[in-house]
Amino acid sequence: KILVTGSLGQIGSELVMKLRREYGNDHIIASDIRRLENEVVESGPFEILDVTDGSEIFKLANKFEVDTIIHLAALLSASAEAKPQMAWNLNMGGLINVLEAARVLGLKVFVPSSIGAFGAETPKHKTPQVTIQRPSTMYGINKVAGELLCDYYFHRYAVDARGVRFPGLVSYVAPPGGGTTDYAVEIFYEALRKKRYTCFIHQKTCLDMMYMPDAINAVIQLMETDPEKLTFRNSYNITAMSVTPENIANEIKKHVPSFVVDYQVDPVRQSIADSWPDSLDDSAARQDWGFKAEFGLEDMTEDMLGKINI
Numbered sequence: 292k293i294l295v296t297g298s299l300g301q302i303g304s305e306l307v308m309k310l311r312r313e314y315g316n317d318h319i320i321a322s323d324i325r326r327l328e329n330e331v332v333e334s335g336p337f338e339i340l341d342v343t344d345g346s347e348i349f350k351l352a353n354k355f356e357v358d359t360i361i362h363l364a365a366l367l368s369a370s371a372e373a374k375p376q377m378a379w380n381l382n383m384g385g386l387i388n389v390l391e392a393a394r395v396l397g398l399k400v401f402v403p404s405s406i407g408a409f410g411a412e413t414p415k416h417k418t419p420q421v422t423i424q425r426p427s428t429m430y431g432i433n434k435v436a437g438e439l440l441c442d443y444y445f446h447r448y449a450v451d452a453r454g455v456r457f458p459g460l461v462s463y464v465a466p467p468g469g470g471t472t473d474y475a476v477e478i479f480y481e482a483l484r485k486k487r488y489t490c491f492i493h494q495k496t497c498l499d500m501m502y503m504p505d506a507i508n509a510v511i512q513l514m515e516t517d518p519e520k521l522t523f524r525n526s527y528n529i530t531a532m533s534v535t536p537e538n539i540a541n542e543i544k545k546h547v548p549s550f551v552v553d554y555q556v557d558p559v560r561q562s563i564a565d566s567w568p569d570s571l572d573d574s575a576a577r578q579d580w581g582f583k584a585e586f587g588l589e590d591m592t593e594d595m596l597g598k599i600n601i
């Protein structure tokens with residue numbers, strides 16, 4: 292059985308439904324700090340869980356005889372920069388609680404990292420799997436510390452911890468919350484709602500992006516991989532495309548010709564984005580566990596515009 296934390300977030304909302312389709316509703320225990328009346332809560336077991344309370348994780352893991360935790364509860368980069376102390380408590384406090392439960396109960400763990408785990412000194416183009424990581428944001432510090440902590444639990448306690456460094460994720464099921472890459476989601480909604488969007492990131496800022504179906508498949512594929520094949524644990528670089536807001540806007544214009552984008556750069560989120568790579572080298576993930584993104588900018592744009600309900 293799989294316990295998913297942060298199940299009502301941008302990744303969790305789709306991952307829970309996909310896992311329930313793959314493994315059966317009752318095998319996936321969704322959890323989040325709050326409850327919403329939606330398919331995640333109504334289609335199978337759902338529990339309120341504050342991951343900063345370690346005893347609660349142990350209780351749920353025992354109650355549902357969980358063997359795997361997919362740990363998605365976190366504050367994203369922009370929110371973490373606004374509330375750094377809260378971000379440390381949630382992002383690191385929640386993680387150590389999940390790893391302790393995994394150590395004591397012998398659970399498998401998935402913990403996401405991010406392109407945010409890299410900093411200004413990191414090579415920006417085709418960022419290597421192993422390279423300098425000195426991020427300057429609280430989120431980035433949490434991600435690097437999280438990667439190192441997961442590797443520690445693997446080497447010291449044989450906890451089967453695995454992770455990927457997600458690019459910015461684009462989706463239409465649940466909105467992202469407090470991410471620097473949220474513009475890459477908002478731009479699609481605004482193109483349909485108002486045929487115009489004011490982007491808070493500079494038009495030439497190039498970042499790795501990925502459509503959510505590819506991100507969900509990557510989690511499942513990594514977790515199902517024979518551990519002998521994994522030369523890295525936390526965390527694998529993965530990517531689907533390296534695009535600028537201008538690239539996305541131009542692709543949308545092919546479907547919404549009158550779409551207009553203007554730019555009002557938010558200095559805080561721009562400085563976060565400027566510290567991140569513009570493209571990752573994901574060859575290790577391709578070699579070790581056959582990762583391959585299906586969606587590029589063209590088909591992601593077509594799918595997003597076709598699926599968004601406004």
Ligand code: VAH
Nearest residue numbers: 367368405458470471472
């Ligand atoms: C964020 N969407 O913007 C997340 C992600 C790579 C970006 O970590 O913080």
